[in-house]
Amino acid sequence: MNWIELPDDHPTPSLVVDAQRVDRNLRRMQDYCDTHRLHLRPHTKTHKSIPMARRQIAHGAQGLTVAKVGEAQQMSAASSDLFIAYPAIGPQRLLRLEKLAKELAGQQGGQLAIGVDSQKAAQGIADAATKAGVPIGIMVDLDVGFHRTGTETTQEAIELCTWVSQQAGLRFRGLMCFPGHILPNASPQSWADYHDAIAGVVDRLRALSIDVPVVSGGSTPTAMESHRNPILNEIRPGTYIYNDWNEVSLGVASIDDCAARVIATVVSVPTKSKFILDAGSKTFSSDRNCVDADSGFGKVVEFPEAKVSRLSEEHGEVIFPENYSGPRPSVGDRLWVIPNHICVCVNLQNTFYLHQDGLLQELAVDARGLLV
């Protein structure tokens, strides 16, 4: 599929998104989920855009995932079925949560759930639900091996789920996990361990007559292998809408699948062996490649042999290999860069350009930089 032609006066550095590729990425993931009877609840952290969230819903997503209460408030413009995959702690968040729960309760199909791994977090949400006068859903966060958040043992998980199921203001909705440690094409044993970590909790909850309506996993790299853990009935990938150089490096996307790219201008060619782009860590972030940390800060599409070797805040240094004899850019040339990690790149922008049907439209990154 051809990539986008920009007018000469397009500003750089800026993020440009191709709607046709977005739709192809959304369709592919939705088809996978439909085939395997999985609910798709995309994580909007990647795009932070209300129109992009609406596109995901239009393609068949069940609802949306967000990381912050403030993002949930924004994304309620796109769906009334929201999951905050993050414990809402502190008076500012709980006040907003109370307000949002009331708003969603008044809407068709409206529901709100939150992921927690401690009774303290759940207690605050229960209090907010009581004040709101509407129940709030709780998903209990299990650590299935990534060792970030999540209850560490089956016993801890059971105790928290049981406690939640007994609170008047709360509705126990099920279990969530983030299987970020499982890479594409992981061994059957890794998937069996992942399954068993959840099944052990589900079995004991059922023995206690506690229903577990939702078991939610996901994350883009292994999203389309989710059927390998048949206890899952929902996934929450984010990156798949745009893809990035990490996904290409992991082998789960092609360059052609990368729907969001940065256009940058060559501002200096100090020596024959390198050039400098007007995009640095304030455009791409300093996130390293997840497969090979030393492979550079993304990929310059026109010069795939070159390496984005060093970033300053507004400078991207790109070097050619020693034996390189191909073409080289000049000052003023504009080049396309696929960032390592598109989620943090998007979050650095105030706006992005959406290309659709030959038109470019500047849209806000609606939910970036929110405080709660």
Add this chain to the structure above:
Amino acid sequence: MNWIELPDDHPTPSLVVDAQRVDRNLRRMQDYCDTHRLHLRPHTKTHKSIPMARRQIAHGAQGLTVAKVGEAQQMSAASSDLFIAYPAIGPQRLLRLEKLAKELAGQQGGQLAIGVDSQKAAQGIADAATKAGVPIGIMVDLDVGFHRTGTETTQEAIELCTWVSQQAGLRFRGLMCFPGHILPNASPQSWADYHDAIAGVVDRLRALSIDVPVVSGGSTPTAMESHRNPILNEIRPGTYIYNDWNEVSLGVASIDDCAARVIATVVSVPTKSKFILDAGSKTFSSDRNCVDADSGFGKVVEFPEAKVSRLSEEHGEVIFPENYSGPRPSVGDRLWVIPNHICVCVNLQNTFYLHQDGLLQELAVDARGLLV
């Protein structure tokens, strides 16, 4: 000096700036510059805030440095003497440059200069100056050893300076460099090399009867050693207004000098050996420590023995050393974090809270996320 007490409902994660420390940092740098007869032209990339830029001018700064034309447009609210330390390339930038040059020319003491390292960049600026009908200043960028941008040889520098000095629309203002390779307490030889790289150009320009009014160096870590290179008559430090964990690690600031800190909430304590903050790479950036890349992503003030070991987008994982036996935080506790690199941290925020005379005021990060 005591740090700030926040009200219970203060949102997290958020950036909080202490005005008293800001003023102390500004005063110290201005005094240094005054003592050594250096002009101070602070780089506003660190704060991107018009009120903070005004504070720098009020303390005696000569003018301001910015990285982008869009930032210059914003910062013209604080000073009419602006230096864009970055080649302005491309039609969008040149159009705005033309407009800005006209505006500043109409103001008391108004002047605009731009750093370039190529004739191509200078030619675009000359054309913009001609269209504006007012001259634009040019500072030629020398590579003095950091090997990012800048002319590589004395001969190249001379040719570019000579060419600039012959253009009707341009005013040759002098030489700029970024001595980022020189660390605090570098050897006399490093400073001699730094001096000689510039002096070689200045001497040949004087022999050609080309006046060099400004020789501009700087950057916070070695700013207060600038007298070791007596050819400099201007410096452009940025970070010194706030300081950060990099500056503390380099030994040029104390924790007490860090005027900008992130307040974060403990959202999970999954095991005894670690806790999770609600601030990750979308709050701090993934910038590693410049002295010890593996020392973590900043410093938790209340738990100096702990290490911010891993960042996800909205999670900051903090681990205790194995033999740690001191106090540990609980879910809901709020902690102060000093980021490794404050410039990129500020740039991730839409707003910051300024603490002054016991009051907290939420201010915009005016110049963040600009496209040109």
